[in-house]
Structure formats: structure tokens, C-alpha cells
Amino acid sequence: MADNNLNNLVLEDGSNIAVIGGGPAGSFFSYFALDFAQRYDLNINIDIIEPKDFNCAGPAGCNHCGGIVSESLIQLLSTEGIVLPSTVIRRGIKSYSMHFELGDTTIETPFQEQRIASMFRGIGPRGNVNEEQLSFDNYLMELCVHNGASLITDRIVDLNRVSDGIIVKTKNGTEKKYDLVVGAAGLNLKTLQLFKKLIPSFIPPVTTKTYICEFQLESALIDKYFGNSMHVFLLNLPNIKFGALIPKGKYVTLVLLGSNINKEIVSNFLNSDSVRKCFPPEININEIIPCQCYPLINVKEAKSAFSDRVILIGDSSTSKLYKNGIGAAYITGKAAAKTAIFNGINKSSFKKDFKPVSKNLNLDNRIGKFIFFATTIIQKSSILKRGIFRMVIKEQKKPDYKRLLSSVLWDTFTGSAPYKDIFKRLIYPLLLVNLIWNIIYGNLKKDKK
Numbered sequence: 001m002a003d004n005n006l007n008n009l010v011l012e013d014g015s016n017i018a019v020i021g022g023g024p025a026g027s028f029f030s031y032f033a034l035d036f037a038q039r040y041d042l043n044i045n046i047d048i049i050e051p052k053d054f055n056c057a058g059p060a061g062c063n064h065c066g067g068i069v070s071e072s073l074i075q076l077l078s079t080e081g082i083v084l085p086s087t088v089i090r091r092g093i094k095s096y097s098m099h100f101e102l103g104d105t106t107i108e109t110p111f112q113e114q115r116i117a118s119m120f121r122g123i124g125p126r127g128n129v130n131e132e133q134l135s136f137d138n139y140l141m142e143l144c145v146h147n148g149a150s151l152i153t154d155r156i157v158d159l160n161r162v163s164d165g166i167i168v169k170t171k172n173g174t175e176k177k178y179d180l181v182v183g184a185a186g187l188n189l190k191t192l193q194l195f196k197k198l199i200p201s202f203i204p205p206v207t208t209k210t211y212i213c214e215f216q217l218e219s220a221l222i223d224k225y226f227g228n229s230m231h232v233f234l235l236n237l238p239n240i241k242f243g244a245l246i247p248k249g250k251y252v253t254l255v256l257l258g259s260n261i262n263k264e265i266v267s268n269f270l271n272s273d274s275v276r277k278c279f280p281p282e283i284n285i286n287e288i289i290p291c292q293c294y295p296l297i298n299v300k301e302a303k304s305a306f307s308d309r310v311i312l313i314g315d316s317s318t319s320k321l322y323k324n325g326i327g328a329a330y331i332t333g334k335a336a337a338k339t340a341i342f343n344g345i346n347k348s349s350f351k352k353d354f355k356p357v358s359k360n361l362n363l364d365n366r367i368g369k370f371i372f373f374a375t376t377i378i379q380k381s382s383i384l385k386r387g388i389f390r391m392v393i394k395e396q397k398k399p400d401y402k403r404l405l406s407s408v409l410w411d412t413f414t415g416s417a418p419y420k421d422i423f424k425r426l427i428y429p430l431l432l433v434n435l436i437w438n439i440i441y442g443n444l445k446k447d448k449k
């Protein structure tokens with residue numbers, strides 16, 4: 001590694017990189033860093049330090065997530081050489097059913113490239129023994145190991161800066177000096193605090209509590225009651241911004257996003273008529289939950305997430321608000337790798353080449369916040385919901401390109417497009433006029449009944 005001249009700090013043959021966390025962000029960084037280094041004829045060593053075994057069923061091997069990936073991300077990854085095998089994908093989602101208190105309607109995928117897929121980040125919920133299915137996180141990590149990264153199954157417990165590198169200490173007692181440390185530890189707040197020793201101005205991301213659980217059902221019942229459809233709920237329940245039931249193999253995943261979700265909020269949701277109706281009537285849903293958790297989600301980016309020889313990526317730094325965190329991990333992981341290999345590993349290099357990428361995501365999230373604020377208002381108003389419901393039902397009889405509101409809703413709930421694009425389509429005059437008309441007409445008609 002080059003000297004202490006921090007104005008010109010670059011990776012050299014034999015440089016060592018520690019990637020802390022082997023989730024998607026850590027793997028995407030490692031994959032692209034190895035790829036770019038090979039093209040640059042640079043010989044680097046990457047250690048991915050990850051304590052979890054993603055092939056272990058249940059919480060011990062899980063990175064808590066809805067497991068939705070968009071077709072556009074799957075295609076983008078395959079152009080990068082990351083071709084997800086069919087054993088990683090649990091179900092292709094071709095439509096979604098939107099549930100309001102006043103009824104439900106099905107929205108077909110607006111276009112082929114807007115399809116989505118469901119998968120498990122680990123091998124599945126507690127007790128799952130399906131050996132044919134693969135874990136997404138493990139697949140990515142193994143790809144990096146195949147390409148030359150070393151996997152260290154351990155947890156980092158300390159980080160210390162020295163004049164010519166950063167000492168990384170693990171739980172098992174190993175200490176090693178690295179030229180660059182990449183923080184991809186997700187929202188593990190204890191781990192993120194360690195980075196404050198390297199970057200005193202670092203402020204971890206703002207988070208809120210969410211809820212995930214798995215329902216285990218016979219495949220035939222899943223086919224009958226859920227099919228290849230994701231079920232989205234826009235119900236007037238406090239604290240919930242978004243609820244979704246996602247079929248995956250012999251499981252259905254429930255994801256509840258909002259603010260500080262707790263047991264009582266979950267119970268209100270599960271006991272609502274709209275949710276009960278989705279399940280076979282003879283089944284007590286509380287008895288078919290093998291796994292549940294309240295993971296944190298990133299709702300506002302970290303501050304000062306890079307400095308000399310250190311950068312944070314993925315959830316530890318910037319994600320996409322409520323959706324497509326895997327896509328954001330890809331964007332930040334690749335941008336960090338590109339900067340480190342081609343431009344340098346000092347603060348000014350990351351500021352010049354990495355910051356604009358994360359800034360773009362942060363700006364998009366501001367627009368996302370506004371869109372989710374609007375959906376909260378819709379959730380509370382039966383007048384607005386009646387208009388939306390009516391317009392969506394009518395649109396489903398029209399050709400794809402005329403389904404303006406349906407495609408906005410699809411992208412909002414699946415995370416298939418940047419919020420900026422969704423917003424532009426949302427304020428399209430034809431959509432707004434149509435929506436206002438449906439709100440007025442739908443409510444007048446209801447009053448006449």
C-alpha cells in the first residue's frame with residue numbers, strides 16, 4: 001500500500017480490504033472491486049467478515065427482508081455477470097391485489113420488465129428443510145469467494161486507525177491491518193458505533209421498527225388463495241404505511257412498514273377483515289407462524305459516511321426509502337468499488353466520486369417521503385380510496401399503456417422505479433383529471449345508492 005500521503009492514497013498490488021458484513025452491499029462491493037481490479041491489472045485481497053451462516057434456516061441465517069426484487073434489477077444484475085439461478089427465486093409475481101376496506105382489485109404487471117420476483121435472503125424460516133432452494137445472500141457471497149474474496153466467519157468488535165491503515169479486531173481475537181475498511185454492516189447499531197472511532201463526525205442512519213413474519217401453508221392453498229400475486233393493503237390503521245403479503249414457495253411473508261410497529265399494531269392488522277379474507281377460513285393464522293421479527297429499516301441516510309481509508313455502503317449509509325434496499329446496496333456497493341479501484345481511497349476521492357451517487361439516492365428518497373405522505377392521506381380517506389378503487393378497476397380493462405394510475409401504484413409498492421419517475425407520472429395532467437373525475441363520480445354514485 002502507498003505511503004502516508006493522504007492526498008494521494010490509492011490501492012496497490014497486495015493491498016488489503018476488509019468488508020464488514022456479507023449482506024448484499026458487502027457482496028456487491030466485493031464483486032465489483034474484484035472485477036474492476038482485474039481489469040486494471042491490480043492484485044488486491046478482500047476479506048469479507050460475516051458471522052452469519054446464510055444456509056441456516058431461521059433468524060441465525062436471515063437478513064430480515066420482504067425479499068422482493070424487480071425484474072429490472074434482475075436483468076441489470078445479469079448484464080453485470082450476476083445471473084440469479086431459478087433456485088434462488090421462490091415465485092414470480094405477475095400481479096398484485098390491492099385491498100381497501102371497501103373491497104379489493106387486482107392490478108396486472110403493467111409491462112413485462114416491471115414484473116417482480118420473491119426470494120428468501122437466507123434459506124427460509126425456522127424449520128425449513130428444502131434443499132433445492134438457495135439463499136440470495138449466500139449466492140452473492142459465494143460468487144465473490146469464487147472470484148477471489150476470502151470469507152472470514154467472524155464478527156468485528158473493534159476498529160482502530162493507525163498511521164498506515166486500520167486495525168480490524170474480531171470476536172475470535174484476530175487482529176489485522178487493512179488499507180481500506182468497507183462498512184456494510186446493515187443497521188446493526190452496535191457495529192455502526194465502532195465506525196465513530198474512525199470517523200468522529202459519522203452519524204448512523206435514522207431507523208424505525210418494522211415487522212416481518214412467515215406463514216406456513218400447503219402449496220395448494222397458497223396457489224388457491226394467493227397465486228402469483230402480492231397482496232397490498234391500504235387500510236386506515238395507525239402507524240402502518242404499507243402492509244403486504246408475499247407468496248414464496250410453501251410460505252407467505254407478511255411485511256409491515258410504518259413507524260415503530262409493535263405487537264398491538266400487528267395484531268390490529270392481522271385481525272382486520274381485509275387480511276383475514278386472504279387466508280383459508282378454517283386456518284388460525286396465529287398458529288402457522290414459524291418465524292417473526294421486528295427489524296429496523298433505514299428511513300434517513302447516515303451523515304459523513306466516508307473518510308480516509310473507510311467508507312460505509314448499503315443500509316449502513318444510504319438506502320431506498322421503504323423499497324428496493326437491495327437495489328440501493330447494488331448502487332452504493334458498485335460506486336464505492338469504482339472509486340476505490342480507479343480513483344483512490346482518501347476522503348476527497350469518495351467525496352468527488354461516491355458522494356454524488358448517494359446524494360442522488362437521498363434526493364430520490366425526499367420525493368419518496370412525499371409520495372408515502374400522500375399514501376398515508378389516501379389510507380385515511382374513504383373518499384379518495386373510493387375514487388382510486390374505481391379508476392384502477394376501469395384501467396384494468398384498458399391496454400397496458402393506458403393504465404396510468406395502476407403503473408404508478410405498481411412502482412410505488414414494488415419499488416421498481418425511482419421515486420422521481422413515479423412522481424413525474426403522478427402529476428401527469430391526464431392522470432390527475434381522470435382521478436379527480438373518478439373521486440367525484442365514485443362518491444356521488446355511492447351517495448345515490
Ligand SMILES: Cc1cc2nc3c(=O)[nH]c(=O)nc-3n(C[C@H](O)[C@H](O)[C@H](O)COP(=O)(O)OP(=O)(O)OC[C@H]3O[C@@H](n4cnc5c(N)ncnc54)[C@H](O)[C@@H]3O)c2cc1C
Binds near residue numbers: 066155313323
Ligand atoms: C421489513 C423490511 C422489508 C424489506 N423488504 C425489502 C424488499 O422486499 N426488497 C428489497 O430490496 N429490500 C427490502 N428491505 C431492505 C433490505 O433488507 C436492505 O436494504 C438490505 O438488506 C441492505 O443490505 P446491506 O447489505 O446493506 O445490509 P444487511 O442485509 O443488513 O447485511 C448486513 C450484514 O452485516 C453483518 N454484520 C453486522 N454487524 C457485523 C459485525 N460486527 N461484523 C461482521 N458482520 C456484521 C450482518 O450479519 C449482515 O449479514 C426490507 C427491509 C425491511 C426491514
